[in-house]
Structure formats: structure tokens, C-alpha cells
Amino acid sequence: MKVGVIRFPGSCDDIDAQQAAARVGEAVLLWHRERDLQGVDAVIVPGGFSYGDYLRAGAIARFAPVMESVAEFASDGGLVFGICNGFQVLCEAHLLPGALLANTSLRFVFRQVELEVVRNDNPFTATCEPGERLSIPVKHTTGRFYAPDDQLDALEQRGQVVLRYAPGNNPNGSVRDIAGVCNEARNVFGLMPHPEHAVDALTGSTDGLKLLQSIAAHARQPAAAA
Amino acid sequence: MRARILVRPKEGILDPQGQAVERALPALGFEGVANVHIGRLIELDVEDPSRLPEMCERLLSNPLIESYEIEEAAK
Amino acid sequence: MRARILVRPKEGILDPQGQAVERALPALGFEGVANVHIGRLIELDVEDPSRLPEMCERLLSNPLIESYEIEEAAK
Amino acid sequence: MATVAPGRASTEPRYRQLGLSDYEYELILERLGREPSPVELAMFSLMWSEHCAYKHSRRLLRRLPNTGPHVLLGPGENAGAVDVGSGMAIAFKVESHNHPSAVEPFQGAATGVGGILRDVFAVGARPIAVLDSLRFGEPGQSERSRYLLERAVAGIGHYGNSIGVPTVGGEIYFESSYEQNCLINAMCLGLAPHSRLIRSAAAGPGNVLVLLGALTGRDGIGGASVLASAELGEGDAEKRPSVQIGDPFTEKKLLECCLELLDGELLVSLQDLGAAGLTSASAEMASKGRVGLDIEISNVPLREPGMAPFEIMISESQERMLCVVEPERVGAVLAVCERWETLATPIGQVTSGDHLRVLNHGRPVADLPVHVLVDDCPLYDLEPVEPENGIYPASAPVLHGGEPETQVLLTLMRSPNISSRRHVFEQYDPVVQSRTVRRPEQADAAVLQLGDGSAIAVSIDGNGRRVACDPRRGAAEAVYECAANLACVGAEPLGLTNCLNFGNPEKPHVAWQLTEAVEGLAEACEALGVPVVGGNVSLYNEAPTGPILPTPVVGIVGKLPDAETAGRLGFARAGDAIALVGPYDPAYAGSELAKLRGAHVGGELPAVDLQALRAAHAAVREGVRAGRLVSAHDIAEGGLAVALAECCVAGGIGARLTLPGGFDLFGEAPGCGFVVSGPPEALAGFTIIGEVGGEALEIEGRLKLSVSELQAAYECGLPDLLERRC
């Protein structure tokens, strides 16, 4: 499997994501000004502060040339995985539903949180069990997931809510404790926690690796390559 | 034209910044303040004002969570 | 009264947000935009508007780096 | 003796308004043989300020040992650097941003981080960690101190988090002497292959001077002399417009751009623009390279129209660097900068003379011999006099003596200087760059893996209250404690950086504090064999009520051969034995308990048996490295009882101890003692004092408290003081 990690000016967790993805396959960086996705099987839109997060987090990054290719790639069924700032970018780009607002604390928060896997019928959590707990850190100022109530009902009904903060672990005031959502087609996924910072026992937990392993397993399926 | 764009959080969406200000004011001795909302103020010189709504929808605001209003600003 | 307070980065002070937007717009096909500045919009109901300047100085703006303007807002 | 006189009436001669003394101005006239032009005068006023010229500290600093087998860059460069093996180097430095932060804490602290990051990538190292050392007034009594803390922390987080450098450690003390002079010191570590380390000396007449990064605005005009060298006093308001706004996004691009330029071997030399902006950067580069420079200021890209030449020369706009490039490589340099959306402008060239010439559209507006500007500033000897009486007021007592020891322990655990810093460090990203093996509260030092299996450790320490009791021993203790923190994770010190935060050195008692503290630092560094590779000095931290506590802050970087064996501080396994290691002979004077009891700031600090201290550090270090010790924690503020409680809270498990009768539970002897745990057979040779297990901390015959009660006190202490939900 070959994963492409986008690099915007202001990306911070791009190398981290590349190194994490390299544990399950090949991983390359994709420069924001280039449209060529280099034939990757999956794209990671990493964390950081693309374009300084000025105006709104992710608002400017979504217009980068590479994002046009990512949108096409997604509409062709390619796997797109947005982490933190990447999640914000994908929401701004309308590849994912909802929006991310300032944490209710109005402060940046770093915390190792417990997540609950809600669904595993998607390429991103397929190797997890529903109800399984994952320990993964969050670090953001703008991570409060929001969508209007009727949209939320629809999201839940269609199985698009993939990860929740476990009870007592919601660090930002996200509605319905939502930590990660996918699109209707289930090939675009975004989450605020940082699985790339949970891939090595030396530096933390290894629970984040399961998400990357899920992607790798999916990419190996012959049907996915089509 | 010098344009002024007012971007406000949509009604019904929790506005913790507004709430924080509302809570802080009485503590400083400012009573009688309510309904505080905090948004963004964008001011710019624009050659073709007819393009402003599109700019607002595409970049300057996020229609899911914010509404915008365009005004002409005094130069 | 419903008051509208416009808080702007002081003149001469670096406005990284405004700069970032100004640089982003041409790439989106919006040419002819200049002098972009980004500030805050604060709206509130206030019983005694004469206290607004003090509120602005003490809480709503940071006088070291921001200037403010008070307007009456349409209800 | 020089007088620093900000904000004098406008009838004063201009040089005095700019902070130069009559004597200094006479000297300038003599050296130049003429009157300086306005631009030249502005340049002198900054280069001859305390901040740039170290007028009152340079002679003292010569006392600090700065050589050692691992030193690659010593004092004098933008950051010092030590060899960490495998052809890699760690560059590091600590710097203060105290006065700007007192004026505007968010931007002051943010630009402080931005500045120290630039010092580190100016030597070619990629910043891999930040630490912060903060001092404020008493949070329980001062609204302003709470505000300063919250905003400074937010500012540090804003810059570090946004630029993608983890903030992995730090320290905070609250003392009333910092009420009007908070201290914001930031330390940065960077990693570089030896081959990428670069110096700032300009070289090669004909080479091009290229300015990189942000536009130049009217930021901090005169900031270096007015903000950094003057006592904060009544006329503070007029200085306010010189707040600078940090832009981490611009710096992130500048950082990546500079490292790519260095990797491509496109630069001859590199220098950050800090205090005194273009003036200081160009003068330092010319001075170190023994060359001249011509700068055409009409080429400097400006943020505001109509800037005067002197403003361009002294602007302190953030996020800028200056580099020297061979003419044939300028094109390649500009291409890299374009890729990183970083502005790059040739603004001058290296000349073979020894003059720094500033031209405006070809017309010289300044033409100064570099050595006069850089080296001829008079240095002043201090006139130290030990004060007869204490100069710091006692704190209001919250304990009165006679309370049960359980209550004393709980009070200490929730006290401002001991309680958990979680509220603060949760606002910092400690993990970005994927090197962080030990985060805050996991161990006494932060541990960062280097990628070859080994790791470095870093800690920053300095307890001003103890330095006030005895500047020489107190400053030495900071070094011992910092080294002890490293021992707890299994690291051996390689090099040290320091920031000397003191009051007005023209006052005899402050001069005495400074002199004694430097002597103490030097002695401790010699005793432990740790070279000083860099640092910073911040003087004139005074309020009308007096000087701050003398606050030397010490940062040490050390090395562990195996990241996997990095130590932890928490007790972990029921049944492990607990031992007390080291020549631990605690005393009440200068302790946290003494403060809480309202004791005067003074008394004798314990003498240290250096040989035994070195042996203890080595024993703990080796025990951790070998995996024999399951936990290791040094005994610092609050003494043995607090150290034990911290080990319990960190591990979520209790302990039972038996101590000799009358053992001083709360006395202190920083850097001298450790609490370690491990299998009983692994602790042979240490003094066993108890066993891990249960749900309470019990010291037989003395006190018993559940771990959850200790934890609640520890974790709610700071949030309660800040009126935050806990």
C-alpha cells in the first residue's frame, strides 16, 4: 500500500503521519502545490496549522491545488483520512459533514483520551470491534464537532459516526461526543484525535496503529484497487 | 470600495466566547449586559464589489456555522 | 440598546490574519482585493451605553494592540 | 557608573533619551572623532544597551567554565551545541522575554518562544523541543498574576503548538517579588547533523547579504533599550505601542526554508534578527567575520510606508533572518525561498573593510567601524555589597506550626509552588515530531528519542527563594537539582545553558547576588564537569518595592544510550522496595514549608558533600539505565514527604515507610536525595525505607493519607487558585 501525506505550509504532524503510515506500507509526502497524487492508495490530510489556521482552521488550505486532486480522488472512491487540522480541512472542503468550532474551554488542549469505536463497517476502523476502547491523544483549539440536529440524526442513522469520546473524555464539547465521522460513501474519514501519535509503545499507546492497519488491509483487497 | 464584512455565529450554536464575556463583565462591575455574541470583522478594499457574496460564501465565512453581512465602510 | 463594537488591529501592528487572507484570495480567482484586515465583531445588549468605552478598554479589546469603535446596532 | 534613563524630558540631549550616559557618549565622540549621525546614534543606543552589550555581566560570565569534550559551539554563537553521538548535535539555549511579557503577556511570551526558536535554527538545528520557566506573583492574592499566567501560557502554547515544536517541560514558581516583574524564560533544543551547524560570521567580500522572512514594520522601535534595559516604572504607558505580534506561520515557513537552504549548502552564514534587529544582526556578523558590510536600506521590504532609515535599522519585527550568500548561489536561494513562500531580498554585500555602512538610495546614512559598535562599549565592574538584613518580605503564613503532619503534607501538595502543573502543560503539545518518550509528570526530565535508539533528556530549574537565602549555594543547587532530574531518567549531563534574571546590578546588594550566584553556578558546573555553552542575562527586574528574587535559571541537556530504559517517577508495582539514595541532609531554611509558615527569606542552606552527591547521581543513573530501578524521583520542594506523595500519585499506588525517629519530612536539600523503587534485591546497597503497595501513603507513626486524597490536593491546587473548575 502507498499512502500520500499532504504537506501544506504550516503542516506540523506531516512527518509524524508519514512515519506512522510507513509502519504499514509505503508513505510519501504530497506537496500542496502539486496536483499529482503519485498513484497513492490513500491520502492523509495531516494535523498542524495549515496556512496558520488564520481566518478559520482549514479554510484556506482547502483551496490548495492538491486538494482539487484529493476531491477527485475521493469522488472516485479513494481513501482520504483527515487528522485534526486535516479533519477541519475536509469539513471546509465539504468532503465531510459538519464543522469544527472552538473548544468550549476556549483553550488549546493536549490530553490522552479514551475513544469508543462506534462502527467498524468502514475502511478506517475495520480491524477494531464496535465498543472497543482506543487510547489516543488529542491536541487542538478548534475541535468541537458541530452539525445541526437533523443532520446529526441522519449521520447516526447512516452509520457515519465512527468514533466517540468515551464517557467523561470529551475534551472540547463536541456534540454527541463525536470524535470522528465519515462521509456517506465511507471512503473519507476525519477525526480530531491523533492516531499517528499512538503507534509506538515507547512514545505512548499503539492503539492508533489499528486505524492505519485497517486502511492497509482495505487497500490490499482486490476490490478496493478497482 | 472599502467593504466591511460582519461574520456572526449562527443562532442556536453555542458561542462560548460570547458567554465568557457575558460572565466576565459583572465581575468587573459592568451589570446590565446581555446577549453577547462575538464574531469576525473583515475589512478590505475591493475593485468589484459584486464578487463579495461569493467570497463570503466560499472563503470568508462558513455558511454551516456562520452568517455574514456586507456593508460599505467609510474610507 | 443593542451595541456593536468593532475591534481592529491597531494601525501599524502586524495583522497576520489579514495578510493570510489577502494572499489567499487571488489564488481563488478573486483579484483586486487589497488592505485586508481582520478583527472582532462584538454585539451586545447594554442598559447603560455610557459604560461601553470602559468595557472596551478593560475587557473587550486589548488597547495595546487593538482599537475599537462603538456603533448602535439595528435591533 | 552608567545610568539608564528612559523617558526623560525632551530637553535632554537625544543620546540620554536613548539611554546612553554622558560618559558613553563622550566615548563615542572620541572613537569616531566626530558626532554620530541620527542613524548611527540609534544604532549605538541599541548596541551599547545592557541587553546587547552585557555591560554589567560580561566580566562575570567569563567565570563560567565553557569547555568540555562534547562542546561543538560555545557561548558567543546564537545557541551552544553539544555532540550527542552518531554525528548528531543538540543546539540549545534559554532566553528571557520578561519585560515584553509584563506589558502584554500573550504576545510577549509568544514572541519569546519565536525568538529562541530562531536562535536555534540560526545555527542550523531543527528545533525539537521547548521548555518554559515562569515566575509570577502570588496567584491567590493577585488577580494580575493569574491573568499574566493564563495569558503567558496561552502565548507560549500558541507559538509552540502552531509551529510544530513540542513543549516538553518547564517550571513555575509564584513569589510576591515577581508581582510586577514576571519572568518568562524559554528554552529551545534543536537537532542537527554536525555538518549542518553553521556560524554567524560573515565572510567573503563580494558575497551578498540576503534578508529572509517577514516584512519590516515599526515594531519595537527602541524596544531593546527601552523595554529590555529600563526599570519598569511610572511612565510605562508610553512604551506600550511597541508590542510585537508573533506570527508562527511565517516562522514555520522561515524555519523550513532555512533548513532547506542549509541542507543544500547554499549559505555562507546565517543569523537571526532579534533585539536591535538589522543593526545587531549585521554588526555581529561583520564583527565575527572581521569584514565590513554595506546595507542598502531602500531594498528592505517594508510593511508600512514612510519608515525612516533609523527605524528600518532598529526595527524588531519578528520572523526575520539574515544570511550571506555567494553571488552565484543567489538564484538558487531565492528559488528555495519562493517554494516556502518566504520573502527573500538581497539588501547588501560583504566588503573587505571593517566598516558597517548603511546606504539609503546609495547615500550613506551611517558609516561605523564595526569594532567600535560591537566591542568598544564600556564594561562596568559591579560593586557588590552583601546586605546586612534580608531584603525580601516574608510571605503571609498559611501554616503556623503545630499542625498534624497529614495536614502539613496536604497543604504543601496543593500549594502554588508544588501542586500539579497539569492545567498549564495541557495547553502545550508535547508529542509533535514523535520523539517524546517522557512527557510532563511521567518523569523528572523530558526524554526525546534521537532515532538511533538513544535519547536525550532535558530539564530546567531554578528556585529564586533559595538563591535569595544564599546566592552562591542556591545557584549551585539549581545545577545539582537539574542534574538530579537527568539522573532520574538515566541521563548524563552534556552541557548547560542559563538565564540570569536579576534586579538592578547598579545596586550593591543586587551586584552581590549576581556575583555570588555566578560563582555558585561556576563551582557547581566544575564539580559536575558540565560546561556552560550559552545563556542569557536579564537585569533591571525591579519594581518600586525592590528587586525580584535573584533567579538564575539552569537548563541541562543530557544523554541516555537507550531510550527504552528511560526512567519514570511513579511507583509502579506492589511489593517493590523503596530506598532513599544520596547524601540527603535536609534543612528547614529556604524550604517551601518555611515559606508557608511565613518565615523570613534567609537562613543557612545545607552544605553539600560533592563526592557523595556525584556518587548518588551516578548510582541512580546507572540503576535506571540497567533497568534495576522501576522508579526514580529526586527530592525537591516539600522534602521527602512530598517526593513520596508525588511517586504515589504518579503511579496511582500507595506505599508504607518506616523512617528513623525525628526524620525531617519536609526539609529540603535539592539535588542531594532520591526516592527510588525496585525489586528488593536490586536495591542492595541503598537505604531501604519502605515498600510500594496499598492505597495510602503511610509513614509509620507519622502520617497516613489515601492516594486519592493526595491526588485531589495535588491536582486541584492550581485550578483552585486560578478559579478554574477542577
Ligand SMILES: Nc1ncnc2c1ncn2[C@@H]1O[C@H](COP(=O)(O)OP(=O)(O)O)[C@@H](O)[C@H]1O
Ligand atoms: N548567562 C550566560 N551564560 C553563558 N553565556 C551567555 C550568558 N548570557 C549570554 N550568553 C551568551 O552571550 C551571547 C549573546 O547572547 P544574546 O545577546 O542573548 O544572543 P542573541 O542576540 O543571539 O539572542 C550568546 O552566545 C549567549 O549564549
Ligand SMILES: [Mg+2]
Ligand atoms: Mg541570536
